[in-house]
Amino acid sequence: MRISVCVGSSCHLKGSYDVIEGFKKLIEEYGVGNDVSLEASFCLGHCAEGVTIKLDEEIVTGLKGDNVRKVFEERVLPEVRK
Numbered sequence: 401m402r403i404s405v406c407v408g409s410s411c412h413l414k415g416s417y418d419v420i421e422g423f424k425k426l427i428e429e430y431g432v433g434n435d436v437s438l439e440a441s442f443c444l445g446h447c448a449e450g451v452t453i454k455l456d457e458e459i460v461t462g463l464k465g466d467n468v469r470k471v472f473e474e475r476v477l478p479e480v481r482k
């Protein structure tokens with residue numbers, strides 16, 4: 401799975417960096433670095449909705465430092481472990 405985190409100016413101000421760091425740690429913690437790639441993305445067009453990411457082609461909004469784990473465990477891990 402590919403996780404793209406928006407680093408456009410609006411998302412950047414809302415904490416993209418924390419979201420990226422959070423995903424990095426979780427990928428390491430779960431040892432799924434071979435199955436999950438993490439990248440930065442330009443504006444995804446949902447600037448008013450909090451930090452926006454794409455999980456493969458699916459847009460997810462409202463990411464923050466403190467819900468990265470929930471999104472990762474509920475949306476990313478099940479896909480990776482299929």
Ligand code: FES
Binds near residue numbers: 442443
């Ligand atoms: S800056 Fe992130 S969606 Fe626009």
